[in-house]
Amino acid sequence: xxxxxxxxxxxxxxxxxxxxxxxxxxxxxxxxxxxxxxxxxxxxxxxxxxxxxxxxxxxxxxxxxxxxxxxxxxxxxxxxxxxxxxxxxxxxxxxxxxxxxxxxxxxxxxxxxxxxxxxxxxxxxxxxxxxxxxxxxxxxxxxxxxxxxxxxxxxxxxxxxxxxxxxxxxxxxxxxxxxxxxxxxxxxxxxxxxxxxxxxxxxxxxxxxxxxxxxxxxxxxxxxxxxxxxxxxxxxxxxxxxxxxxxxxxxxxxxxxxxxxxxxxxxxxxxxxxxxxxxxxxxxxxxxxxxxxxxxxxxxxxxxxxxxxxxxxxxxxxxxxxxxxxxxxxxxxxxxxxxxxxxxxxxxxx
Amino acid sequence: xxxxxxxxxxxxxxxxxxxxxxxxxxxxxxxxxxxxxxxxxxxxxxxxxxxxxxxxxxxxxxxxxxxxxxxxxxxxxxxxxxxxxxxxxxxxxxxxxxxxxxxxxxxxxxxxxxxxxxxxxxxxxxxxxxxxxxxxxxxxxxxxxxxxxxxxxxxxxxxxxxxxxxxxxxxxxxxxxxxxxxxxxxxxxxxxxxxxxxxxxxxxxxxxxxxxxxxxxxxxxxxxxxxxxxxxxxxxxxxxxxxxxxxxxxxxxxxxxxx
Amino acid sequence: xxxxxxxxxxxxxxxxxxxxxxxxxxxxxxxxxxxxxxxxxxxxxxxxxxxxxxxxxxxxxxxxxxxxxxxxxxxxxxxxxxxxxxxxxxxxxxxxxxxxxxxxxxxxxxxxxxxxxxxxxxxxxxxxxxxxxxxxxxxxxxxxxxxxxxxxxxxxxxxxxxxxxxxxxxxxxxxxxxxxxxxxxxxxxxxxxxxxxxxxxxxxxxxxxxxxxxxxxxxxxxxxxxxxxxxxxxxxxxxxxxxxxxxxxxxxxxxxxxxxxxxxxxxxxxxxxxxxxxxxxxxxxxxxxxxx
Numbered sequence: 097x098x099x100x101x102x103x104x105x106x107x108x109x110x111x112x113x114x115x116x117x118x119x120x121x122x123x124x125x126x127x128x129x130x131x132x133x134x135x136x137x138x139x140x141x142x143x144x145x146x147x148x149x150x151x152x153x154x155x156x157x158x159x160x161x162x163x164x165x166x167x168x169x170x171x172x173x174x175x176x177x178x179x180x181x182x183x184x185x186x187x188x189x190x191x192x193x194x195x196x197x198x199x200x201x202x203x204x205x206x207x208x209x210x211x212x213x214x215x216x217x218x219x220x221x222x223x224x225x226x227x228x229x230x231x232x233x234x235x236x237x238x239x240x241x242x243x244x245x246x247x248x249x250x251x252x253x254x255x256x257x258x259x260x261x262x263x264x265x266x267x268x269x270x271x272x273x274x275x276x277x278x279x280x281x282x283x284x285x286x287x288x289x290x291x292x293x294x295x296x297x298x299x300x301x302x303x304x305x306x307x308x309x310x311x312x313x314x315x316x317x318x319x320x321x322x323x324x325x326x327x328x329x330x331x332x333x334x335x336x337x338x339x340x341x342x343x344x345x346x347x348x349x350x351x352x353x354x355x356x357x358x359x360x361x362x363x364x365x366x367x368x369x370x371x372x373x374x375x376x377x378x379x380x381x382x383x384x385x386x387x388x389x390x391x392x393x394x395x396x397x398x399x400x401x402x403x404x405x406x407x408x409x410x411x412x413x414x415x416x417x418x419x420x421x422x423x424x425x426x427x428x429x430x431x432x433x434x435x436x437x438x439x440x441x442x443x444x445x446x
Numbered sequence: 447x448x449x450x451x452x453x454x455x456x457x458x459x460x461x462x463x464x465x466x467x468x469x470x471x472x473x474x475x476x477x478x479x480x481x482x483x484x485x486x487x488x489x490x491x492x493x494x495x496x497x498x499x500x501x502x503x504x505x506x507x508x509x510x511x512x513x514x515x516x517x518x519x520x521x522x523x524x525x526x527x528x529x530x531x532x533x534x535x536x537x538x539x540x541x542x543x544x545x546x547x548x549x550x551x552x553x554x555x556x557x558x559x560x561x562x563x564x565x566x567x568x569x570x571x572x573x574x575x576x577x578x579x580x581x582x583x584x585x586x587x588x589x590x591x592x593x594x595x596x597x598x599x600x601x602x603x604x605x606x607x608x609x610x611x612x613x614x615x616x617x618x619x620x621x622x623x624x625x626x627x628x629x630x631x632x633x634x635x636x637x638x639x640x641x642x643x644x645x646x647x648x649x650x651x652x653x654x655x656x657x658x659x660x661x662x663x664x665x666x667x668x669x670x671x672x673x674x675x676x677x678x679x680x681x682x683x684x685x686x687x688x689x690x691x692x693x694x695x696x697x698x699x700x701x702x703x704x705x
Numbered sequence: 706x707x708x709x710x711x712x713x714x715x716x717x718x719x720x721x722x723x724x725x726x727x728x729x730x731x732x733x734x735x736x737x738x739x740x741x742x743x744x745x746x747x748x749x750x751x752x753x754x755x756x757x758x759x760x761x762x763x764x765x766x767x768x769x770x771x772x773x774x775x776x777x778x779x780x781x782x783x784x785x786x787x788x789x790x791x792x793x794x795x796x797x798x799x800x801x802x803x804x805x806x807x808x809x810x811x812x813x814x815x816x817x818x819x820x821x822x823x824x825x826x827x828x829x830x831x832x833x834x835x836x837x838x839x840x841x842x843x844x845x846x847x848x849x850x851x852x853x854x855x856x857x858x859x860x861x862x863x864x865x866x867x868x869x870x871x872x873x874x875x876x877x878x879x880x881x882x883x884x885x886x887x888x889x890x891x892x893x894x895x896x897x898x899x900x901x902x903x904x905x906x907x908x909x910x911x912x913x914x915x916x917x918x919x920x921x922x923x924x925x926x927x928x929x930x931x932x933x934x935x936x937x938x939x940x941x942x943x944x945x946x947x948x949x950x951x952x953x954x955x956x957x958x959x960x961x962x963x964x965x966x967x968x969x970x971x972x973x974x975x976x977x978x979x980x981x982x983x984x985x986x987x988x989x990x991x992x993x994x995x996x997x
Contacts, residue, residue: 157799161797161799163799163802210978210981210982211981213985217740217798217802218936218981218985220740220802221932221936221977221981222977222978222981224929224932225929225933225974225977225978226974228929228970228971228974229971229974232967232968232970232971235967236965236967236968284573286577287572287573287574287575287577288559288563288566288572288573288575288577288579289572289573290577291552291556291559291560291563291577292560292563292564294549294551294552295549295552295560298549298550298551298552299547299549301511301531301543301547302543302547302548302549303560304530304531304532304535305509305531305532305535305540305541305543305547306532306535306540306560306561306564306617306621307532307535307536307564307565307621308532308560308564309532309564309569310532312569316569346925347810347925350806350809350810353802353803353806354803354806354807354810357803361799386814386817386818387814387818389810389811389813389814390810390811390814390815390818392807392810393807393808393810393811393814394807394811396803396804396807397789397804397807397808397811400793400796400800400803400804400807401792401793401804402792404796404800
């Protein structure tokens with residue numbers, strides 16, 4: 097990671113300036129660039145919203161080593177919370193935004209608590225069931241969610257007197273919120289919690305023996321990651337202005353896992369790269385008429401086998417010079433590889 | 447590291463760990479058949495026995511990794527049977543594993559901070575602590591104590607086997623434990639490192655007064671490290687005493703050499 | 706009461722089909738510690754092999770069924786093992802989860818693009834003639850399904866417990882290290898497990914498609930039913946998968962009749978959550994030693 101780390105901060109600043117300026121009309125500044133049209137702005141905003149939800153999945157999977165198959169469902173909970181609170185009750189935007197995240201956090205705790213008591217993969221099953229259930233609920237409870245007709249005219253917020261109605265302004269708003277949420281995630285991962293998450297992914301048995309309450313940390317990672325889904329949903333609803341059940345079904349939930357893998361699991365920027373691939377590839381492959389999911393699936397299957405650390409992992413591999421391992425005088429060269437975790441876990445039960 | 451040296455109890459005084467009639471069977475196989483012993487404050491107790499004698503199973507029963515079929519374990523007179531490993535750790539019991547268990551993606555320094563951070567504040571307050579949970583200096587002291595100073599910022603996965611073994615042991619002491627259970631600390635370590643490891647373990651024992659229980663196959667190592675030795679064979683204790691008497695005990699020799 | 710009995714019997718018929726898929730799922734889990742998230746698609750695809758054989762090669766139904774099972778064993782057994790699972794050896798379990806999720810999308814969209822997005826009618830093995838037993842109406846087709854599924858399960862059970870190869874497979878599933886020492890050809894046993902899973906999924910596909918119609922998106926519902934069946938029954942037991950399958954089939958059918966159709970799909974999921982809450986090892990499962 098060290099090679100990437102060195103360039104991380106300046107690259108981030110440049111990237112942010114570019115991201116803020118790129119979609120804008122710069123001809124007024126003497127730069128021959130007319131910026132993005134409405135659709136381009138929609139796509140790039142969608143990319144950021146997807147990346148926020150993917151950041152949550154990355155926390156759950158990439159850092160804490162759990163499996164969630166319900167991120168789109170959490171996105172849905174966030175989006176409907178936002179839509180209902182603002183259209184029906186006239187709640188201020190940021191109150192609704194906080195409510196969306198908080199609700200997903202609580203649901204995450206309630207869902208994860210029974211699942212994480214048991215075995216590996218049970219969280220995956222419970223979230224799978226939950227994703228289906230949420231979708232059924234949104235589709236069937238017409239009195240609340242509007243059923244298949246959805247909820248229309250979700251308002252875009254007015255912030256300090258600035259109307260975010262125009263697509264470019266709303267994009268800037270989404271960009272700002274993304275930066276805030278990314279900063280919070282960064283801080284979380286730098287705190288002792290982040291280290292505990294890494295520990296329970298790499299070697300839960302050893303982590304437990306060091307006094308790390310593995311169950312509680314898993315639960316917290318899942319709940320916080322799910323809350324990011326809720327936050328993303330709270331941005332998604334005003335972005336599309338009309339929400340219906342389709343984007344929150346099981347299928348889209350599964351896509352998040354694939355995006356994280358492609359981007360680079362456990363890399364901070366992995367969700368952004370993964371979401372770019374997940375959002376843009378279908379756009380580029382529009383001409384193939386329905387082949388996009390197949391191509392995406394094939395890319396994922398190839399990458400799992402050949403480059404399991406994703407695009408960022410590949411880049412890191414290219415940038416990192418090969419190094420010799422340390423050796424003491426005549427020590428056996430048994431490196432502690434990824435296999436260690438497994439064999440030691442077996443040892444404990446034998 | 448607090449340097450309050452305590453006098454070794456030499457089998458007298460209050461027991462830190464009391465193991466009573468622990469038994470564990472897997473299906474029909476009785477791996478441990480009712481083992482009882484005490485471990486006293488400040489001593490280094492060796493637990494030896496031929497392969498399959500039930501040492502590791504006993505260890506895992508004491509440490510909450512396995513649930514014993516019967517029997518109790520107490521620490522300072524308080525029953526701890528059935529507690530989860532993390533709960534035991536918070537009661538001042540620390541351990542190492544037979545196979546290397548460091549976190550390869552974290553640096554040496556981070557490994558040590560990790561080993562101590564859960565003893566700082568509450569889970570909630572740790573979220574708002576600095577990244578090193580205020581343990582940076584403590585970790586550095588531990589690194590220097592175990593002579594890993596030059597490797598401070600290396601990923602643990604890149605260290606040699608012996609160096610990882612030292613780190614593994616160092617991690618067990620980060621939380622200032624009262625009782626440390628070491629599962630084959632010398633396993634796979636070459637001769638050069640072996641001396642350093644033994645000397646450092648004895649130094650920690652002297653300086654912190656922590657009590658050790660050591661499982662070991664390397665007889666030379668265990669005889670020179672430990673103050674008292676218990677020999678296990680076929681899930682039962684067959685001998686107990688200071689190293690020199692164990693060395694000449696005919697039952698022990700028979701258990702090792704068989705018929 | 707007769708309505709109820711009728712629902713139970715037709716539920717048992719679908720449940721027996723779920724059981725087939727759940728058994729394959731459980732066998733794969735035991736032997737390779739991998740979870741196949743494309744199992745639903747494995748139950749969707751073979752019906753299309755049969756349809757393709759009939760439509761494009763003009764094969765009669767019975768021949769199409771044989772072709773479907775053979776293709777299934779070839780593609781979903783050998784192909785799945787060699788192309789998807791083998792390259793992931795040594796990687797953490799998450800890799801297989803992600804790869805099989807991608808595989809599910811691949812199979813689903815391929816069938817949609819290559820064959821059709823429309824639900825296809827699928828012939829039954831026995832005609833839909835209604836028989837009446839003391840007021841309880843059961844179709845011949847349902848009896849056919851029950852008989853075929855029962856025979857398959859009995860044959861499989863006989864194979865696993867009575868033949869040398871079957872016992873070697875079970876030894877491999879329970880403790881590969883010991884099995885290897887005893888001279889069992891582990892790799893071969895693992896391959897057999899994949900073949901059996903594919904054949905079971907193929908059978909399930911041919912039996913379920915007349916009921917649900919053959920559609921590219923069937924995998925989601927079927928896969929979920931198979932998962933739930935495996936977990937409810939007890940993840941580490943073949944017997945559990947059978948019981949789980951039957952339970953899910955019956956519960957699903959009763960839910961369709963007595964609960965609103967809108968939430969029919971949710972009923973097995975509620976059952977799943979209840980089992981995880983109160984009997985996490987499943988109805989027949991054994992408790993596993995705590996590792997963490």
